Amino acid sequence: MSAVPISFYLVLSAILFGLGVVAFVFKRNIITIFMSIELMLNAVNLAFVAFARARGELDGLVFVFFVIVVAAAEAAVGLAIVIMLAQNRQSLNVERVNLLKL
Amino acid sequence: MNPFVGDQLANLHRLAPEVVLSVFGILVMIADPFVGAARKRVLGWVAFAGAVLALASVHIANHFPGPAYSDLIRVDSFSMFAHVIILVAVALAILGSLDYLDQQHIQRGEYYALVLFAAAGMGILAGANELVTAFVGLEMSSIASYVLVGFRRRSPASNEASLKYFLLGSFATAFFLYGVAMIYGATGTTRIDAVQAALEKIITADQHEPALAVLSLALIFVGLGFKVVVAPFQVYAPDVYEGAPTPVTALLASAPKAATFALMIRIFYVAFSPLTGLWFWLICVVAVLTMLVGNLAALVQTNVKRMLAYSSIAHAGYILVAFAASTSLGVAAVLFYLAAYIFMKVGAFLIVTHLGQQDEKRVSIQDYSGLASKQPVVAACFSLFLLSLLGLPATGGFLGKFFAFQSALIVQRRSLTLLVVIAAINSVIGAYYYLRVIITMYFQAPSRDYTPSRVAPAVAIALAIAAAGTLYLGILPSRVLDLAQAAADSLFSH
Numbered sequence: 365m366s367a368v369p370i371s372f373y374l375v376l377s378a379i380l381f382g383l384g385v386v387a388f389v390f391k392r393n394i395i396t397i398f399m400s401i402e403l404m405l406n407a408v409n410l411a412f413v414a415f416a417r418a419r420g421e422l423d424g425l426v427f428v429f430f431v432i433v434v435a436a437a438e439a440a441v442g443l444a445i446v447i448m449l450a451q452n453r454q455s456l457n458v459e460r461v462n463l464l465k466l
Numbered sequence: 467m468n469p470f471v472g473d474q475l476a477n478l479h480r481l482a483p484e485v486v487l488s489v490f491g492i493l494v495m496i497a498d499p500f501v502g503a504a505r506k507r508v509l510g511w512v513a514f515a516g517a518v519l520a521l522a523s524v525h526i527a528n529h530f531p532g533p534a535y536s537d538l539i540r541v542d543s544f545s546m547f548a549h550v551i552i553l554v555a556v557a558l559a560i561l562g563s564l565d566y567l568d569q570q571h572i573q574r575g576e577y578y579a580l581v582l583f584a585a586a587g588m589g590i591l592a593g594a595n596e597l598v599t600a601f602v603g604l605e606m607s608s609i610a611s612y613v614l615v616g617f618r619r620r621s622p623a624s625n626e627a628s629l630k631y632f633l634l635g636s637f638a639t640a641f642f643l644y645g646v647a648m649i650y651g652a653t654g655t656t657r658i659d660a661v662q663a664a665l666e667k668i669i670t671a672d673q674h675e676p677a678l679a680v681l682s683l684a685l686i687f688v689g690l691g692f693k694v695v696v697a698p699f700q701v702y703a704p705d706v707y708e709g710a711p712t713p714v715t716a717l718l719a720s721a722p723k724a725a726t727f728a729l730m731i732r733i734f735y736v737a738f739s740p741l742t743g744l745w746f747w748l749i750c751v752v753a754v755l756t757m758l759v760g761n762l763a764a765l766v767q768t769n770v771k772r773m774l775a776y777s778s779i780a781h782a783g784y785i786l787v788a789f790a791a792s793t794s795l796g797v798a799a800v801l802f803y804l805a806a807y808i809f810m811k812v813g814a815f816l817i818v819t820h821l822g823q824q825d826e827k828r829v830s831i832q833d834y835s836g837l838a839s840k841q842p843v844v845a846a847c848f849s850l851f852l853l854s855l856l857g858l859p860a861t862g863g864f865l866g867k868f869f870a871f872q873s874a875l876i877v878q879r880r881s882l883t884l885l886v887v888i889a890a891i892n893s894v895i896g897a898y899y900y901l902r903v904i905i906t907m908y909f910q911a912p913s914r915d916y917t918p919s920r921v922a923p924a925v926a927i928a929l930a931i932a933a934a935g936t937l938y939l940g941i942l943p944s945r946v947l948d949l950a951q952a953a954a955d956s957l958f959s960h
Binding site (some may be wrong): 374377381384388394397398401405406408411412413414415419421423424427431432434437438441442444445448449451452453 | 598601602609611612619620622625626628629632633636639640643644646647648650651654655656723876958
């Protein structure tokens, strides 16, 4: 194992995930919220890679590919939804998305 | 035969329902450009045939029990039972969509293809024995549903529901995945039965639960809690159910719930069984919250779709009561409940679909006034579904609740008894809002400006099946109950 211990990677991954959650809750622009979800998924990828490296296995690395592929599919659909919404109401602020009461 | 080829063939047979669903989904996509705009309904019937054939092919898969594709998928009676529930709900939802899409002028081929792909994802969820496979199944069903929810492209409500569902759904998936990463770190595997063995080993060696595994339990619960809609993760559901096209709501409220509950059972009862002491309390607290939030919020709704959305939240709470029992009887009760639940819920939403009219204008409870004098059979069917949701004897909903509560009481644990008492009180609260709709239909003067359209044949067939299922499970439950028990036992026999 290299000089950097696994706990460093995990702490970084936890911080990234936490930042993603905070941004998801507090940001108001749909695209930014979307990016925060991507940040969370990348935190997951980092954790998988770190564990795989620490164990000397390939499994964790393979999982990362699954996550990347699925995240790409999700992004495609997500952006299509955002475009549809933008066409119908000319705004990307979630506070204007309030037709249905929460 | 070459043993490798034989092996692959057996694997294909084990995955037969998913293969059939995917093939028909692709078929619909390919045929779509060659079918004229006026004849798109044909694609709906093709999709319906796909769902029915997939239901039949469950029988094929059932002949090849065991692990498929190096144990990524498990074919056992548990997974097969869940498959049947999911596919029945999907078939009914397709029948309910045919005329709805014509009415809203959105009759398109991809709608049916997406429904079939979502169904394939749910099937994978029900059978997954590997958390990353489960993730792929979860995303297959979710991504298709995001699109389906937004299928009324010109309707701002549908856009909004789609966006909310997409953002919160992806958020939940990220939690689920982080949980999977943590359990991989704690045990070095993501295979559900291997996780169980590894956790047991670690706990006997260290005499305490590994922190990463506890964290993973919490994260996975958050992720799946969003998908089965339990409090405090329920906020998005009423909005999404209201904004989505009603047949899609019928689908969302039934099939993915059943599939995700199946996955949750596999994860909690098998992988996390060494941590039962921890998740028992989590499930208890969440069950109480879910029932209360669902029932109390449903009391004040004036929109039928929203009311039924909150009612489905309350039902997730009742299911959690049986879930908390943490016995094989509890699993059987959950499965039976889900079987009864899909008939009454899909049935109720199909009635809302039928009465909605163009642009879904007629969805408030007032619009239903005097329905009994205009369309007595529709009113009678809706009453049956509502009474079953309420839990009146001789309906599937009653026996579902009965078995759920019984499985919790039989454990003889004080906390579970208390939970059942709270659940019983909640059922009484539920009576108010279900009966209110029935009273409106039967005892209020019909509104003059509204005549409901004729019941289309496809909808009539779907309603008849749903009503028959509700009554069958309420009057002759023993056969399905035996199957549910066998399914629950198969889960523990590995």
